[in-house]
Amino acid sequence: MTRLGRIIGLLALAAALSACSAIKFAYNNIGEVAYWWLDSYVEFSDDQALRVREDLARLHLWHRTNELPRFAEILHGVEELAPGDVTAVHTCAVFTQVLERLHATAEQGGPAVVTMAMGLTPEQFQHLERKYARNNDEYRKEWVRPAREEVADKRFKLFLERSESFYGSLDDPQRAVLRRQVEQSIFDGQRSLAERVRRQRDALQVLRKLATESVSFSEARGMLRGYFGRIQQPPDPAGRSYQQALIEEGCRNFAALHNITTPAQRQAAVRRLRAYQRDLSELAAQQ
Numbered sequence: 001m002t003r004l005g006r007i008i009g010l011l012a013l014a015a016a017l018s019a020c021s022a023i024k025f026a027y028n029n030i031g032e033v034a035y036w037w038l039d040s041y042v043e044f045s046d047d048q049a050l051r052v053r054e055d056l057a058r059l060h061l062w063h064r065t066n067e068l069p070r071f072a073e074i075l076h077g078v079e080e081l082a083p084g085d086v087t088a089v090h091t092c093a094v095f096t097q098v099l100e101r102l103h104a105t106a107e108q109g110g111p112a113v114v115t116m117a118m119g120l121t122p123e124q125f126q127h128l129e130r131k132y133a134r135n136n137d138e139y140r141k142e143w144v145r146p147a148r149e150e151v152a153d154k155r156f157k158l159f160l161e162r163s164e165s166f167y168g169s170l171d172d173p174q175r176a177v178l179r180r181q182v183e184q185s186i187f188d189g190q191r192s193l194a195e196r197v198r199r200q201r202d203a204l205q206v207l208r209k210l211a212t213e214s215v216s217f218s219e220a221r222g223m224l225r226g227y228f229g230r231i232q233q234p235p236d237p238a239g240r241s242y243q244q245a246l247i248e249e250g251c252r253n254f255a256a257l258h259n260i261t262t263p264a265q266r267q268a269a270v271r272r273l274r275a276y277q278r279d280l281s282e283l284a285a286q287q
Helices: 002-013 020-028 030-042 046-081 088-118 122-144 148-167 172-183 189-212 217-232 237-258 263-285
Strands: none
Touching (some): 020 030, 088 217, 148 172, 172 237
16 A cells, blocks of 8 residues: 555656656556556455455545645645756655655555455465565566666666656766766665565564454554554664665755756756646546
8 A cells, every 4th residue: 555655646746757648547547557566466355356446446536636636736836946956955845745645645545454454364475475575586686686887777777767758858968967876876776675675574564463463443553554654764773874865865866967957958847847737637626
């Protein structure tokens, strides 16, 4: 459900999407996509599938009505900043606003997660563990085993695509800045993998308690909130410091890149932001 909130939030912002129609199509189908994504982790029974689909539909409707207008407000604030230079403080403030909206989505979906977790079977936990293991193997192949230069090149291409979907084509000096940011990044695939594994173990422990122990619904919600809190703030000081450092690095890098964009590129960003806001308003009006 945390991932669903993240998906909805990122689709709403849609900085990496190149066409407004893609945002509308993706958002309107997010419930179905989320169902199949969740099913790939636990293989729902027929009864579970019906309940999960209903819960996702309710969450989607709530998000459409309550959260899309708030994301539009965030985008309006970004639009007002886009024509001028920005600081890391500005960009981190926007990031914090987005996190608050994702937290609200996770909180809204909490009861459904508790109900789902309480009905999981031992076989479904085994399926979940195997899925985690396969995902971790893929992550190792993508971000841990390759040489540092290869990882940096993949991250550069990813960030370049996202940046150009927002500003239009970057020139050679701008690309050089982006390349340098990636090469100097503190990103460590092994450390990021370790945090992934910690979250997975934490999730399994919480879900097993919900499925096997007699806890009240309020206690279950508290356990779930604790898990979400440990995602935002890892309990290990070193992990918490690394995560915060990555966030601050991202804020600095975005501000630095924005501040070397041309007036034409900034106007392209403004037009894109206005188009996103129109899309969110139209999506919010659909029931």
